[in-house]
Amino acid sequence: MKKIFLALSLxxxxxxxxxQIAVDTLKLTYEHLKLKNGLEVILQPDDKFSEVSIxxxxxxxxxxxxxxxxxLAHFFEHVTPYGxxxxxxxxxxxxxxxxxxxxxxxxxxxxxxxxKVKPKGIDLALQYTAERIKAKPYDIKEKKIExxxxxxxxxxxxxxxxxxxSIEGGMALEKATYGKDHxxxxxxxxxxxxxxxxxxxDFRKWFSDYVYPENIILIxxxxxxxxxTEELIKFYFDDIPASAGKENKExxxxxxxNEYAKVKTKSDENYLNLVWVIPGWGSPEDASFxxxxxxxxxxxxxxxxxxxxxxxxxxxxxxxxxxxxxxxGVYASFSSLKDSISTEHFLTVTIDELVNNGVTDAELxxxxxxxxxxxxxxxxxxxxxxxxxxxxxxxLIFKNDPDFYFFRLKRQINLDKNEVNKLTKKWxxxxxxxxxxxxx
Numbered sequence: 001m002k003k004i005f006l007a008l009s010l011x012x013x014x015x016x017x018x019x020q021i022a023v024d025t026l027k028l029t030y031e032h033l034k035l036k037n038g039l040e041v042i043l044q045p046d047d048k049f050s051e052v053s054i055x056x057x058x059x060x061x062x063x064x065x066x067x068x069x070x071x072l073a074h075f076f077e078h079v080t081p082y083g084x085x086x087x088x089x090x091x092x093x094x095x096x097x098x099x100x101x102x103x104x105x106x107x108x109x110x111x112x113x114x115x116k117v118k119p120k121g122i123d124l125a126l127q128y129t130a131e132r133i134k135a136k137p138y139d140i141k142e143k144k145i146e147x148x149x150x151x152x153x154x155x156x157x158x159x160x161x162x163x164x165x166s167i168e169g170g171m172a173l174e175k176a177t178y179g180k181d182h183x184x185x186x187x188x189x190x191x192x193x194x195x196x197x198x199x200x201x202d203f204r205k206w207f208s209d210y211v212y213p214e215n216i217i218l219i220x221x222x223x224x225x226x227x228x229t230e231e232l233i234k235f236y237f238d239d240i241p242a243s244a245g246k247e248n249k250e251x252x253x254x255x256x257x258n259e260y261a262k263v264k265t266k267s268d269e270n271y272l273n274l275v276w277v278i279p280g281w282g283s284p285e286d287a288s289f290x291x292x293x294x295x296x297x298x299x300x301x302x303x304x305x306x307x308x309x310x311x312x313x314x315x316x317x318x319x320x321x322x323x324x325x326x327x328x329g330v331y332a333s334f335s336s337l338k339d340s341i342s343t344e345h346f347l348t349v350t351i352d353e354l355v356n357n358g359v360t361d362a363e364l365x366x367x368x369x370x371x372x373x374x375x376x377x378x379x380x381x382x383x384x385x386x387x388x389x390x391x392x393x394x395x396l397i398f399k400n401d402p403d404f405y406f407f408r409l410k411r412q413i414n415l416d417k418n419e420v421n422k423l424t425k426k427w428x429x430x431x432x433x434x435x436x437x438x439x440x
Contacts (some may be wrong), residue, residue, distance in 0.1 A: 025372035034148030037242040051100050052222035052384045055389050057112045060210040063183035066085045071190020074106040076206045078148035081135035083128030094124045103384045108324045114384045130236035137204035163437040172263040177275045177327045178254045186331035196325040221382045251324035258431040264438045269422045271437035272343045275329035281321045281398040287412040288423045293319040295366035307337040358421035
């Protein structure tokens, strides 16, 4: 078992004096192992929880789609065969006695599936999960595809009122950040047309290409016996045959994009977005940009009080860092389209002030505190998003090191304002793209 214990200190500005605050709550104990077929496993037991969260992550996502198949990875997430397909009695018993929830998510670099159960249900839950991975391409059926097509299209329609999640808005933002031909340069939903015409062979090929043990991580977090669970995992997962599968795409750093786009959305307000392409997850710049987003959130919130036309303004919602590169940005929403020039001035002045004058010690301290609190909340949660599973899974997926979230946090705590200001000048002085979301 590997133990991680980090005692982090942070200087906070309060009542015009500095106070030292020790943060020593981030402690995880986990086991990281690899089965003979190449499947990686992370076991993270903690008896203070009342349930077990079981996830498997596939090292593939929307970045692996061809331009004719945008949206396939997300649709595949919906049609991935379930476990216990041929044992309705066991499946019913699992659902009625142990089931506490499930979910799934498709990102650019990975797809993840979550199942939460009561501790006594871990045996059945692991069997269920193993059977999803053991499935064959022919286990994907036409009937299931058409059922999920209805759900996928409803999901897209439901989220279309959020301009960042809409088909049009998402595609425009990603294209303006990374370029239309870059693997990251499109949204996870793809296009409506593609989602209407995906065929059974598209999903079966995706399964054959990417669902194989060497491409998968199994994560078990919560209340369970690690010795017994390891034996169960070997029993259910060891016999999955190893397969070469298809290698994931190599991602290059995109050229700097300077684009202006207008997109009609179904939102009630207009949004102006300024975006920059930045280095990827776990890079030296990664730690600083997360702090800069917190600082800009604070500045934008304070600054908009003097601009009656601005409804909302934010940076962290446009911070999306993927394995090889990421997106940094600011946005503001406003009601009347005639105010777009004033809104752009509001955003560009805020960025110019950051680039030219830098951040203050007080701002940097508050940004660090905010990030510590965020990681602390994730560490206390074994649910789906914003959880321990993400702390461990993303660290392993992106840096081949389950500890990396905590190492990055330690790096953030040691950053001084000169380092942050140098990075700000280097990256945010470059040309950026501008995307205007036009309200319905």
